[in-house]
Amino acid sequence: MTIAVCIKWVNYSGPVESDTPDERFAGFSFADQAALEWALRIAENSSDEVLVLTAGPVGAEAVLRDALSRGAHRAVRIDIDLTSDSSVIARNLVGAMSQPRMVWCGDYSNDRGSGSVPSFIAADLNIDQALGLVALELPENANASFAAVRRLDGGRREQLLISGSAVLSVEGSTVRLRRASLKNTMSASKQEIQVITATGGRMDTPALRPYRPRPRVTLAPIGLTALERVKHITDTSSSKGHGETVHAEPSAAATLILESLRKWGYLP
Amino acid sequence: MTIWPDISFQDRIDTSEFRIHERAHITVNDDSCRGCTTRECVVACPANLFVPTSDGGILFNYENCYECGTCYLVCNKEGAITWTYPEGGFGIVFHRT
Amino acid sequence: MTDADIIVVGAGPAGSCAAIAAARSGKRVVLIERGPFPGSKNMYGGVIYPRILDELIPHWFETAPIQRWVVRRSTMVLSDTGALNIDYRSNAWGQAPYNGATAYRPDFDNWLAQQAVAAGADLICSTTVTGLLRDDQGRVCGVSTDRPDGDLTASVVIACDGVNSFLAKQAGLYPTADADNYTLGVKETLSLSKHIIDERFGVRDNQGVDIEILGGTSGVNGGGFIYTNLDTIAVGVVLKLSKLSAQKKRPEDIIAELKRHPAIAPLVEGGQVVEYSAHLIPEAGLEMMPKMVADGLLIAGDAAALCLAAGIWLEGVNFAMASGMYAGQSASAAINANNVSANSLKSYTDRLNKTFVLQDHKKLRKIPHLVLSDRIQHKYPAFVTGVVERMFRVDNPTPKPGVRRIVSQERKKAGIKLSELVRDALTGLKGFG
Structure with missing residues (x-):
């Protein structure tokens, strides 16, 4: 089966800023490089073929040849305007993949893109996604499920068990891309690259609103004078029942916590 | 006479693109450098990569190397500076020179 | 196979x-x-x-x-305050078959x-x-x-x-x-608008200028250069390796000093450094x-x-x-x-x-070492500019001195022996022959 790797052709973060990547100063990010390396490692232990894809003009084929020289089997370039919407790019990438077993992507690109292409790919293929992986442990059997650690906000980590088809995006620090042998470098320059002209429009996405937490209901302060009412909402001298110490079994403790939260108005 | 603000050394180096490899392509022999009084490399290196330390040694960087070769040529201590080209594809990348 | x-x-x-x-x-x-x-x-x-x-x-x-196609080729000799510029222009160099290009x-x-x-x-x-x-x-x-x-x-x-x-x-x-056979070249690429470059250097379209400079390298044997690109100019110095470390001068400081010279400052003024670069030059030729x-x-x-x-x-x-x-x-x-x-x-x-x-x-076998020799580097710029300064300075009511006397006086002031001058002139004549 196919393991697809999507790499983004971008300018290196060199001193000269330019909107359109110059063939000479462009490449693919460490994250994309790591994605390619993981795909190559999985393919080594299986009969899978590694398909690399990129989007852009003819100049972008340089990164595909680079990937081929490092061991990818097949390369496809989507001929598309790089300012296209991420969902358009994702849909075209998916169109060129045909039932991939896995899709590997870099977690970020050098040009600080939105990072949304992997999600769009997962949505379009209707398979699971595991994005922002910071650590992976590949199984010996290439088809077995494997463990990965995902980065969450606020320094938290999430352990995942990945099995079946999935879109995976990895950070550059997870692995270092292998160097291509001299012979492969020479043959890659002559290997064929399939070019697909982009089609189609944006993907439908549900209308989203910014997240707003539900307001907590606070009762009006009680008191005859203004001073008493102010004291009622600000005074900490009188106990309101917060800060109670109880000893209980975990399940009983959890029930107690929920009850308290409900009593204090934090839960409905 | 016109005076204009000259740029800082770091700003000057920052105008160049360096694709940095993890392997240092310059190494210095600490023992030779401790006995060196002339310290040609410290003055001549255009990237200012060689820094004398307070204990008499030489601290070297390789990341912002222009790969010119000045350091090993001016150095008068045989074998004090070992200098090779960085890994293919890495190191300085000129744009408008 | x-x-x-x-x-x-x-x-x-x-x-x-x-x-x-x-x-x-x-x-x-x-x-x-x-x-x-x-x-x-x-x-x-x-x-x-x-x-x-x-x-x-x-x-x-x-x-x-x-x-740009170089249509102006200048050789400049700098003393501390003066500059002698020999400038040749040929618009024919800007057309096929062309001559030099930046x-x-x-x-x-x-x-x-x-x-x-x-x-x-x-x-x-x-x-x-x-x-x-x-x-x-x-x-x-x-x-x-x-x-x-x-x-x-x-x-x-x-x-x-x-x-x-x-x-x-x-x-x-x-x-x-x-190390004696090598020089270090360091260069700044300065961004300036094409319009300003055209005006400052007296060129149009894709015509360009190349200026080679003797002197102005802060006492380190070498030379300088300025040339024009389309919307940048390059200014740099070439420094004899062995002298650079002996003089305790940093390469970028020598460029900065060259840029501050009264003859150079108006050319580079306002140019923002967009790239710094360095390279070695095998200077000694046949030697x-x-x-x-x-x-x-x-x-x-x-x-x-x-x-x-x-x-x-x-x-x-x-x-x-x-x-x-x-x-x-x-x-x-x-x-x-x-x-x-x-x-x-x-x-x-x-x-x-x-x-x-x-x-x-x-x-030109003998020329590289001659050009980088201490005498040419440290004494001749002052001597040459001194002679020209005296020739064109009008000290009325004092009558004009004879050129021979100026040369002799300036030579002594610069500390060059007559025998040395003759020897260098002969080496130069033979070398450039």
Whole structure:
């Protein structure tokens, strides 16, 4: 089966800023490089073929040849305007993949893109996604499920068990891309690259609103004078029942916590 | 006479693109450098990569190397500076020179 | 069967021309470049004289990525406060067949390497050659690279690996690497609008200016240069390595001081540094040249110290292109003759000897060291500008002094002995002859 790797052709973060990547100063990010390396490692232990894809003009084929020289089997370039919407790019990438077993992507690109292409790919293929992986442990059997650690906000980590088809995006620090042998470098320059002209429009996405937490209901302060009412909402001298110490079994403790939260108005 | 603000050394180096490899392509022999009084490399290196330390040694960087070769040529201590080209594809990348 | 007929190491001007010449004669050529693309490691002091390309790439000027055609060539002598400028202008140099051109080397070298690819050579970038392969009789038969499985065999290796040429050194063709034979070039590329450059330098369209400077290098033996690109100018200095460290002056400080000179400041004012760069120059010409031929090996370009730094003539890219082309042709001829021994490859040095490549160097043999000598560097700028200052200063009511007296007085003031002046004049006359 196919393991697809999507790499983004971008300018290196060199001193000269330019909107359109110059063939000479462009490449693919460490994250994309790591994605390619993981795909190559999985393919080594299986009969899978590694398909690399990129989007852009003819100049972008340089990164595909680079990937081929490092061991990818097949390369496809989507001929598309790089300012296209991420969902358009994702849909075209998916169109060129045909039932991939896995899709590997870099977690970020050098040009600080939105990072949304992997999600769009997962949505379009209707398979699971595991994005922002910071650590992976590949199984010996290439088809077995494997463990990965995902980065969450606020320094938290999430352990995942990945099995079946999935879109995976990895950070550059997870692995270092292998160097291509001299012979492969020479043959890659002559290997064929399939070019697909982009089609189609944006993907439908549900209308989203910014997240707003539900307001907590606070009762009006009680008191005859203004001073008493102010004291009622600000005074900490009188106990309101917060800060109670109880000893209980975990399940009983959890029930107690929920009850308290409900009593204090934090839960409905 | 016109005076204009000259740029800082770091700003000057920052105008160049360096694709940095993890392997240092310059190494210095600490023992030779401790006995060196002339310290040609410290003055001549255009990237200012060689820094004398307070204990008499030489601290070297390789990341912002222009790969010119000045350091090993001016150095008068045989074998004090070992200098090779960085890994293919890495190191300085000129744009408008 | 070897992997290639000819391996060319380094896709600079020498390497690409070698590859073009060899590929045109039907050889399987592999051109190896350590940078991510040809030209990415290359910088220079400003002017390419590409007429030598007529032979390899007819109508090269229609496709070459040129910034400006040099129509003004100035030689400037700077004292602390004065400047003598000898300026020649020829608008004819701005039209075919052209003379000198300014270009960005990452553009020009890349273009030239693409010509080699078009001629049929295989270009491999991001690959550093780490050494020479030898057969059991010690003949060079290929190269090793820093890639996995990185050995590559060939009948002939042409080393165009630049001024540091580790290959020529490894092959034992350089006697010693003496810091006295090298200069360090450092350069700032300054951004200025095309309009301002045109006005300041008195040029239009794609006309350009090249100024070579003697003096103004803060007492470190060397020289300076300024030249124009389309919307940037380049200002830099060339510094004798041995003097640089002895004088305890930092290269970037010497550029800053040159930029502050009253004759230079108005030219560079307002230019923002967009790139800083540095490179070594094999300055000593014939005095430092290595043996250029060994069994299965040829050396060309900067690797063979084929760089002409003779005061008013500062050329390198043209010598590189020519030597590379001759090396490519000789290597092909030797392979055709089924004999790649040093003796058979000697047709390369014969070609160099018969053409400008070595003729110019022989003619100007003494000039590089003369130009960088302490007297020329530290005494003559003050002397020359002093003479001119006195000649054109009107000290009325004092009557004009005779020129001979001015020369004699200024010579003494600058501390130059008459015998030294005569000797230098003779060396110069003979050398430039």
